[in-house]
Amino acid sequence: MxxxxxxxxxxxxxxxxxxxxxxxxxxxxxxxxxxxxxxxxxxxxxxxTPPHVCEAGKAAIDEGFTRYTPVPGILPLREAVCHRLATDHGWRYQPDQIQVSCGGKHGLYNMAQALFGPGDEVLIPAPYWVSYPPIVQLAGATPVIVPLDEASDFDLDPAVLQQYATPRTRGIILNSPSNPTGSVLSARALEAIGKMALENSWVVISDDIYDTIVYGDDKLPHILEVDPRLSEQTLILNGVSKSFAMTGWRIGYTAGPKHIIAAMNKIQSQSTSNPSSVAQKAALAALNGPQDxxxxxxxxxxxxxxxxxxxxxxxxxxxxxxxxxxxxxxxxxxxxxxxxxxxxxxxxxxxxxxxxxxxxxxxxxxxxxxxxxxxxxxxxxxxxxxxxxxxxxxxxxxxxxxx
CATH class of the missing domain: 3.90.1150.10 (Aspartate Aminotransferase, domain 1)
Incomplete structure (x- = not known):
């Protein structure tokens, strides 16, 4: 048989x-x-990975810090994320507005599961990072691809964005600097996105994982700096993978409105629980230590x-x-x-x-x-x-x- x-x-x-x-x-x-x-x-x-970060991970093992931690991450690490966001950008967050996840991709997955579902559409400028559309699809929502033009250095054209927005649009995913292009969204594009997001109550997902790897002296525009009114409907996703060469440690973090982070914590509590305790201690050393x-x-x-x-x-x-x-x-x-x-x-x-x-x-x-x-x-x-x-x-x- x-x-x-x-x-x-x-x-x-x-x-x-x-x-x-x-x-x-x-x-x-x-x-x-x-x-x-x-x-x-x-x-x-x-x-x-920087030696002092590795030493912090080793010390965590030697000290027996190898058990479960709170689902959203240990408090000192969430406080360190708040400190970095305030020091580097002037953005004020509290620890209960931070979720630490098993890498940045995990944070994106938690976000989509908490926010989107059947009938929802999420705008994704293309070229896009490969996992954005599948993450949206796994939430039951529909990724709507917004094409960017090489001739304009892959900046977003507000008129094109308007063509792809519908009454079913729930959010937009931004990645600036971008993977795969390395391009940056202009202040003009971000202003247009912010205006549409405010008028239509979109959630803005800003994937900032490459924000420390920037060429040139000019400060790059950011959606929250272009339009601070968006703070209550914006999620900032980042992590230590790229900035501290910690890809295998799998620590990402999300900052956003308290009720959205709480919902993401529900998702994380029923999937992975907390990120690795040892990796959290290493990430804490990265964020609190020298930033050179x-x-x-x-x-x-x-x-x-x-x-x-x-x-x-x-x-x-x-x-x-x-x-x-x-x-x-x-x-x-x-x-x-x-x-x-x-x-x-x-x-x-x-x-x-x-x-x-x-x-x-x-x-x-x-x-x-x-x-x-x-x-x-x-x-x-x-x-x-x-x-x-x-x-x-x-x-x-x-x-x-x-x-």
Whole structure:
């Protein structure tokens, strides 16, 4: 007798696994087989977590701080988040307006589960981070993709936003600096978003995970600084993953209106409970300790950014908006669509091109289709200059090999 086939829930059938993690896994598998793969796909700094942060984690273990903590995170850590938000931005929050989660993605998931449901629409500018639409879908709501234009440096056009807003719109997700483009939303765009949000009672979700990795001296505009009236309908999401090279520690945090955070705590209490106690102690050391590490990382990224931009734009047919933040570039490689490799393979889209680059040039990248922008391919420059130099040479050679 054959075993019965167990049906999966409909929600699982509607979403795909994270493409960035899938590419990273494929690249690591090739590398394990001995291939000299250069990995430009993974979204994490190539720096070790600062020693004082690691020591705090070790001390937590030695001191037996290994049991359950309060669901929203330990009070000292939530107080440290409040202090950072006040010191860095002038925003005043209380600990009961803060939730600490198992990474920034977890905070976004809790938010969507607490706020959205069937019939709701959530505006998501594209290119977008790969997990925004699935997180909205898993809440039963509908992601509405708002296209951004490369010609305007991926800034949001208020007129275009208006075209996609409907009476069912409940919120909008912002990510500035952006993953994958590194672009920044202008004050003009944020003013328009704020006006529409106030008029229509939208919730504004501001994913600020790259806010410490910014190039140039100008202070970037932020939705709460452009229109402080939005504080009661805005959620700020951040974490220590990017700013302190703590991706594996899995600590994110959300700041927002007390009743929304309370609802998110309900969701977290019935899913993961508290984040790791040890990781919380490490994050506390990061937020309360010296704040020069993010600046040191940013300074190290600048020559890499300059190099990769020069290398990319030197390739015939390639255009690339210069990032103002994050550690990604998002070149437009669509000039090579429709061409063939030497073995007759036709490059029809960004997925085919990314596969070609991985198999033929041993370059791991992420296709733009994963970010809602099929003309592009994402490269992380959070790697050594030697890897960047070899990688850009391989890219130029691989593209030149297409006919």
């Amino acid at each position: 054959d075993a019965p086939i167990i049906e999966l829930a409909a929600r699982v059938k509607e979403i795909k696994a994270s493409p960035t993690l899938a590419v990273d896994a494929k690249a690591k598998a090739l590398k394990a087989e001995g291939a000299d793969v250069l990995n430009f796909s993974v979204g994490e700094p190539d720096f070790d 590490f993010p600046r040191q990382m940013r300074d190290a990224f600048v020559p890499r950014l300059n190099f990769i931009m020069e290398a990319l734009t030197a390739i015939e047919g390639v255009t690339c908006v210069r990032p103002r933040g994050s550690f990604y570039v998002f070149p437009n490689l669509s000039a090579y669509f429709g061409r063939q490799s030497q073995d007759g393979r036709v490059i029809g889209d960004s997925v085919a091109l990314a596969d070609y680059l991985l198999e033929e040039a041993l370059l791991a990248t992420v296709p733009g289709a994963a970010f809602g922008a099929d003309q592009f391919v994402r490269f992380s420059f959070a790697t050594s200059m030697g890897v960047l130099e070899e990688g850009m040479k391989r890219l130029a050679d691989a593209l030149a090999g297409l006919r």
